[in-house]
Amino acid sequence: MxxxxxxxxxxxxxxxxxxxxxxxxxxxxxxxxxxxxxxxxxxxxxxxxxxxxxxxxxxxxxxxxTQMSPDERKAFEKRVNGYLKEIDRCIALLSV
Missing domain, CATH: 1.20.5 (Single alpha-helices involved in coiled-coils or other helix-helix interfaces)
Structure with a gap:
């Protein structure tokens, strides 16, 4: 056992x-x-x-x-403004 x-x-x-x-x-x-x-x-x-x-x-x-049409110009400006907002947000985060 x-x-x-x-x-x-x-x-x-x-x-x-x-x-x-x-x-x-x-x-x-x-x-x-x-x-x-x-x-x-x-x-x-x-x-x-x-x-x-x-x-x-x-x-x-x-x-x-090229020459941009008004619609293309608006889209381009919108995109640039988006980049600028992103840059501003990054700067704000770095400033804190």
């Missing part, structure tokens, strides 16, 4: 060791995935920023080289 209990205890210990090893592997994988996710987020934010900058350059080139 005592031998059977000792065998069961050894089996439980072996399973516990296996679970601990699996847990360590999963934690390492989780850490690597979190790092990859952060890198992807940073890359995506950079890409969005680059697209916005290129769009601005395109708008400047387009509006600088």
């Amino acid at each position: 005592s031998q059977a209990i000792e065998d069961k205890i050894k089996q439980i210990q072996e399973k516990l060791v296996q679970l601990c090893r699996r847990n360590a592997v999963i934690e390492k994988e989780n850490t690597a995935l979190k790092l990859a996710l952060e890198e992807s987020k940073t890359s995506a934010a950079t890409a969005v920023s680059n697209v916005e900058a290129i769009q601005q350059q395109l708008d400047i080139a387009r509006y600088g080289n």
Whole structure:
């Protein structure tokens, strides 16, 4: 009877060791995935920023080289005013 209990205890210990090893592997994988996710987020934010900058350059080139219709001029002024509001908001945040 005592031998059977000792065998069961050894089996439980072996399973516990296996679970601990699996847990360590999963934690390492989780850490690597979190790092990859952060890198992807940073890359995506950079890409969005680059697209916005290129769009601005395109708008400047387009509006600088052609005559604008009244509707285009209003849209352009609205966009410029939006940028100015954003700049003012950033300055206000930096001033605090």
